[in-house]
Structure formats: structure tokens, C-alpha cells
Amino acid sequence: MLEQPDNSRTAFADGPRLLADIGATHARFALQTAPGTYRSVRVLKCDDFAGIVPLLRFYLREHADVRLHHAALALANPVSGDFVRMTNRPWEFSTDAVRRDLGLDTLLIVNDFTALAMAIPGLKEDDLMQVGPGAAAPNAVIGVLGPGTGLGVSGVIPTLDGFVTLGSEGGHMNFAPSDEREFAVLKLAWETWDHVSNERLISGPGMEIIHRALAARNGVHAPARDSAAIIAGALEEGDALCLEVLDCFCGMLGGAAANLAVTLGSFGGIFIGGGIVPRMGEWFRDSAFRARFEAKGRFSSYIADIPTYVITTAHVAFDGVATILSEHLRGRSGANTMMDRVQNLQRELTPAEQRVACLVLEQPRLVLNEPIADIARLADVSQPTVIRFCRSLGFLGLADFKLKFASSLTGSIPVRHSQVRTSDSTHDLSAKVIDNTVSAILKFRDQLDVQAIDRAIALVSRARRVEFYAMGNARVVALDGQHKFFRFRIPSALYGDSHLFALAAELLGPGDVVVAISNSGRLPELLAAVDAARAAGADVIAITSSQSPLARRATVCLAVDHAEDSTHFLSMISRILQLLLIDILAVGVSVDVHHARAGVEGSGEGELEQRRALISHLDG
Numbered sequence: 001m002l003e004q005p006d007n008s009r010t011a012f013a014d015g016p017r018l019l020a021d022i023g024a025t026h027a028r029f030a031l032q033t034a035p036g037t038y039r040s041v042r043v044l045k046c047d048d049f050a051g052i053v054p055l056l057r058f059y060l061r062e063h064a065d066v067r068l069h070h071a072a073l074a075l076a077n078p079v080s081g082d083f084v085r086m087t088n089r090p091w092e093f094s095t096d097a098v099r100r101d102l103g104l105d106t107l108l109i110v111n112d113f114t115a116l117a118m119a120i121p122g123l124k125e126d127d128l129m130q131v132g133p134g135a136a137a138p139n140a141v142i143g144v145l146g147p148g149t150g151l152g153v154s155g156v157i158p159t160l161d162g163f164v165t166l167g168s169e170g171g172h173m174n175f176a177p178s179d180e181r182e183f184a185v186l187k188l189a190w191e192t193w194d195h196v197s198n199e200r201l202i203s204g205p206g207m208e209i210i211h212r213a214l215a216a217r218n219g220v221h222a223p224a225r226d227s228a229a230i231i232a233g234a235l236e237e238g239d240a241l242c243l244e245v246l247d248c249f250c251g252m253l254g255g256a257a258a259n260l261a262v263t264l265g266s267f268g269g270i271f272i273g274g275g276i277v278p279r280m281g282e283w284f285r286d287s288a289f290r291a292r293f294e295a296k297g298r299f300s301s302y303i304a305d306i307p308t309y310v311i312t313t314a315h316v317a318f319d320g321v322a323t324i325l326s327e328h329l330r331g332r333s334g335a336n337t338m339m340d341r342v343q344n345l346q347r348e349l350t351p352a353e354q355r356v357a358c359l360v361l362e363q364p365r366l367v368l369n370e371p372i373a374d375i376a377r378l379a380d381v382s383q384p385t386v387i388r389f390c391r392s393l394g395f396l397g398l399a400d401f402k403l404k405f406a407s408s409l410t411g412s413i414p415v416r417h418s419q420v421r422t423s424d425s426t427h428d429l430s431a432k433v434i435d436n437t438v439s440a441i442l443k444f445r446d447q448l449d450v451q452a453i454d455r456a457i458a459l460v461s462r463a464r465r466v467e468f469y470a471m472g473n474a475r476v477v478a479l480d481g482q483h484k485f486f487r488f489r490i491p492s493a494l495y496g497d498s499h500l501f502a503l504a505a506e507l508l509g510p511g512d513v514v515v516a517i518s519n520s521g522r523l524p525e526l527l528a529a530v531d532a533a534r535a536a537g538a539d540v541i542a543i544t545s546s547q548s549p550l551a552r553r554a555t556v557c558l559a560v561d562h563a564e565d566s567t568h569f570l571s572m573i574s575r576i577l578q579l580l581l582i583d584i585l586a587v588g589v590s591v592d593v594h595h596a597r598a599g600v601e602g603s604g605e606g607e608l609e610q611r612r613a614l615i616s617h618l619d620g
Helices: 052-063 096-100 112-122 180-190 204-218 227-235 240-264 277-286 290-295 296-306 317-332 335-347 351-362 364-369 372-379 383-392 400-411 424-447 450-461 474-487 498-506 524-535 548-552 573-595 605-619
Strands: 017-022 026-034 038-047 071-074 084-086 090-094 106-111 128-131 140-146 151-161 162-165 270-271 308-311 465-470 490-497 512-517 539-544 556-559
Touching: 017 052, 017 112, 017 317, 017 573, 026 052, 026 162, 026 317, 026 556, 038 052, 038 277, 071 151, 071 317, 084 128, 090 096, 096 106, 106 112, 106 383, 112 140, 112 151, 112 162, 112 277, 128 180, 128 277, 140 240, 151 240, 151 556, 162 277, 162 372, 180 240, 180 277, 204 227, 204 498, 227 240, 227 277, 240 270, 240 277, 240 290, 240 296, 277 308, 290 296, 290 308, 335 351, 351 364, 351 372, 351 383, 364 400, 372 383, 383 400, 450 512, 450 556, 450 573, 465 498, 465 524, 490 498, 498 524, 512 524, 524 548, 539 548, 556 605
Parallel strands: 017 071, 071 106, 140 270, 270 308, 465 490, 465 512, 512 539, 539 556
Antiparallel strands: 017 026, 026 038, 084 090, 128 308, 140 151, 151 162
């Protein structure tokens, strides 16, 4: 088996992490307080909840005193992109919307068998029951499958710096019967579905179909039973039909496991999880599973040496999903660490592969844009060496490597900030400006203080007058805001002269709003004007650094925190983030007026109707 890194038991600096393994029937929750340490483990029935958020809130209400920053959910469902629509439940949701709803900094959604696969390298002998002969080859591919409400399938592939897991939906492969009895089961399934997958029959609901099919085939009148009752009927009551159902089921599972083993070359073993097989206990050792697993004709000797195991440890998916979350927070799982990964592994590569690594590190964008023949020529290696380099990093080939590598350079996920230097070429500075901006926007999105934005929208929506105070680069942002709010028929003005700030502020009163925009938030004239506005009864919305004096003086602070050398270069990122906040405020005011949530204090109903009509005209 693969080696698992030795993690310390130190508690997390940012508090416990929420972990969950959510299947079609049950949802299992825990709070991870340190690596390998779980508390408050609880199992809930999914049928009791209308969706993912009510389910999560029900568990979290018992932990209202715990501030959670990070969470990871293993879901019995394909996971691709932000939007998730569950296969076996009528639940659908946006991952980011759920994260915001729960106030989390991080929310990862992974396939449940990907999480299970990630946990396997850390399993001990006591966590497993071996079925049949065979010994696991070291650092070899591992296959994972397990029947529950569906049939999960995954794999673990070793790499130089650990392992990667497969996000597979192999349970949906066509079911292939091996004898007349299984064909009878397939014929019954065909009465309902044109396409019958392994998951339809090698699962809890599938066991019920097998029970019906064999009862009809044997001419036996038997009441319908669910999978739990069938297992109990076989192992506790000795019911002949239930025993035959289990025998048939285990044979089908053995065939599916063998197909997975020869597909992946799983000499590290086949591991069986899920909620059904562990309930069979020792009976499973002598079932039809292993005989069917080895019944591969010409390949029987090939597969006979591959060991098969049943995972007997409860809640093992927690270990996997916790590892995935930890890797993500440590930065290893993100594509943004690809350059570091190449650099760290360089010494373990062959001399020829090291030349490819040097090319990647020195000219990353060239590697992305050039075909394999040119990459091989520039690195002075053969084309197969380029492929071996990619596979040494855990990728299927050059195309897979380029896809992940491109994410790290274009910022499709948050990337490391790269400071623009005076020595940069036009190509490099262009790339840095774009990459840094995209990275900053995504990071900014994740750190938005939604409550502060709500308060700012409410202030502007009911304001008698809005005045913008800004100097330098920030004046362009203020001008944009002044134009937007003026079009909403909100009396607006812009002051960009420090001498006029205090004079204008002294004329304000209750119901007026100042929007003060500053990168540093430390301009003395601006701070004095804000103090005068507050003293006159006006409210102040500050768009500035959260740690600045201006932020502390404001009624509401819309924070713009960023890493940027503004002493030598224009504040490029801060200006874009400030403009985004103006846009968010403008859209929020538009929605607020449309819904007339708060009304407009000090304005007649006629003015409100005018604003509504104007916004409708602008929307059109």
C-alpha cells in the first residue's frame, strides 16, 4: 500500500473544520479538530430535509458557539463546476451560494468515492478484512468500489510526491450477465430501463430487483424486502431465497471488481466500501465474490494475485475528505502551485525529464502554446520523454498537464500574486497585469463582507443626497459612482479637491451620505472632512483598506485589501476592485428600489415611482 504522510495532532490554528459524507440516504457529519481527530459525529437521514442548506444548518445549530472557516463535503454525485444537481435526490445548489449562506471562507465539494479513495493509503490492517489470496504490490494502482444506494467507483494512482485519485462514474458501465440466473435479473430490469448499468443491480435498490427476479424465476411467492431485510433474512433467518439473492449479488460484485482491476491494473488491491458489504461480515469471505473475481478465463492467473479487501472502519470517508481539504488549504491541490510542484520534484526526475522541467520553469507560456514536437526540440529530448515527464507529475499526458498548468497561469482559480517589475518584458507585464487582476477579483469575491454591503446599499437607497470625496486615481472611481447614482435620480456630487472636502461636509445633515474613496485611507484632509460629515449627522461609506484610519471613522467600510506596490506603479488592482464595489452598490440600489424594501426617507412616493421608472428605462 502507499505510504501516508505522518500528520501531527496539533489543533488547527483557525479552528475546527466541518466534514460531511452525504449519500442518497444518510448524511454523516463531524468536526475535525486536528489531523485524524473527529468529534460530534452524527448521522442524519436525508429524507428529513428539503435540501443541502437545511441539512447543514440542522447539524450546525448544535455548534453555534464554534466559528467555522472551512468545510468539505463528500457527495454521492458527480462534481463538476459550481452547480450541483444530485442524481439520487431532488437537491440542487450552487457551491459558492452555500458557502456564502453559511459564512464559510472555504467550501469544497468532492465525489464521495474520490474521498474514499483518498483515505485508502492511510488505512491500517485493522481497518480491513481481506477476502481471498493475493498481496498488494508497493506503490501500485488501487481500485475502489462500493455498493450503497448507488455503486461508487474510483481509483488511486501513485505519483512521485504522493498519489492522485480518479473522479470516476464507473458504476454506470453496462451490466453484463455471466449466466442464465443473472440474465433473468437483467430481463426484469429491462422491463423498466432501456439501459441497465452496474449501479442499477449492484446496489441496495438493485438487491431488491434481484430478489423479485429470482422469486419469479424460482416460482416462489415472497413479499418484497429492502436490502437490509434481505441481508437479515439470509444471515439471521436462513431464508433460502434471501441466501440466493446474496449469492447472486456477491457474484455480480465480484465480476464488476474484476473488470475494474484489469482496467486499472490494480496490483495495489481492490478495496470495497459502501454501506452494504460490511453488513455481511464474515459471510462475505466465503461468498461467490472471490471465485467470480478470479473467473477471468485467460486472465485468471493475472488477476489471482490481486488482493481484495472490505473496508470495515466506520466513517472512513472523513479521512479522505479531510485530506483533500487539508491539501487544498495547504495549497498543494490547487493548480496555482504547479510551478512549485515542478521545482520540488525536479531532483527526482530523470536527467532527460529534468530538461523538460527546466523548460517549464523558464518558459511556462511557451510550453502551454507549443506542440509536443517543439517542446521536445527545445528541451533537447524525445517526445516520449515529454509524456513521461507529465506522467511523473501524476497527469495522463501532455494535454492533461497543459489543462491544469493553464489554470495556474491564467487565474481560473486564485493564483499567487506576481509583482510587476521595471525589467519585465511587454509579454510578461501584460500577463502579470491580467493574472494578478483575475486572481485579486476571485480572492476579493471570497472575502466580501456581505453584511457591510447590505448596510451600504440601505444607506444609499434612502439617502437625500450622496457626495463622493476622492483624490488622485480614486477620483476616476468616484466619478463613475456619481454618474451612476445621478442616473437613479439620487442627488449626487463629486469633490476631488482637498480644500473643498471640509466645506462641503459642513453643509451636510442627517439623511445625507458621503462615499469616501482612498487607497491608503490616511489623507489628513479626507479624514477631517469625514469627521465633519459625521458630526453634522451624515453617514459615511468608506471604500478603502480595512485597517486604515478612514475605515475606523466610517459608518460602513467596504474593504479593499490587496498586495500591490503603489509607490512605483499605478494602483491597478485597487482601482478595479473599487469600481466593482461601485457596481455592486449600483445594482443593489436598483434592486432595492424595484422591491421598495426600505422606501426612501424624506422623499415622496412620487419620487420613488420616478426612480423605479428611470431604472426600468435604463434596464431596457
